[in-house]
């Protein structure tokens with residue numbers, strides 16, 4: 001295996017009963033890349049993300065993260081933000097920080113507090129008393145304050161107001177190490193595409209495109225957002 005290959009999916013397939021959610025995904029992701037996982041509702045983004053995290057077992061095919069099948073090692077190198085809140089929202093933000101700090105040896109408490117401070121979130125608040133957008137920001141900060149090899153973010157900015165999105169994307173970008181990669185699923189393509197290196201398009205249950213953003217602009221002469229609207233026009 002090439003050491004630059006952080007994620008390798010081979011023939012990755014997931015059926016839920018008779019429904020195929022992901023069909024024969026062959027995908028390699030390198031290190032140091034910011035990758036957008038894009039596709040309409042129900043195209044298999046969350047399924048792919050859960051397979052990478054070992055939360056679902058593939059029906060067939062395989063996943064390797066840094067050369068290992070999902071398990072204890074891969075959990076230690078992936079920092080994952082699920083699409084739904086999984087934290088105890090009765091906890092205060094600073095208690096959540098302590099919890100992450102105790103649980104993850106790679107968690108950087110100073111970084112987390114700096115990001116909270118710059119977003120104006122008081123760590124003495126309980127999570128459930130914050131607005132939806134601010135709850136998302138806290139969860140993203142907790143996820144990005146680990147020193148992981150791969151950050152997997154499932155719809156991280158859907159509830160965040162447009163003015164804060166830019167700041168958050170810059171924060172995400174400036175706060176992970178150069179050789180780590182970020183895989184982010186989103187419907188907000190126009191907002192994120194300026195920071196993406198690569199994109200993956202999922203259509204129904206299959207990957208129909210995996211390319212660099214620069215190459216897409218060169219080859220198609222249009223933005224990723226415009227290409228997405230063309231490929232997925234209803």
Ligand SMILES: Nc1ncnc2c1ncn2[C@@H]1O[C@H](COP(=O)(O)OP(=O)(O)OP(=O)(O)O)[C@@H](O)[C@H]1O
Pocket residue numbers: 016019020021039040041042043044045046047048
């Ligand atoms: N637990 C489940 N049981 C049965 N079908 C499921 C289950 N989870 C997902 N599916 C189906 O698998 C397909 C892919 O779902 P998935 O959640 O991966 O899509 P998605 O691209 O993340 O969608 P969205 O953009 O709406 O979040 C959909 O048709 C969905 O209905």
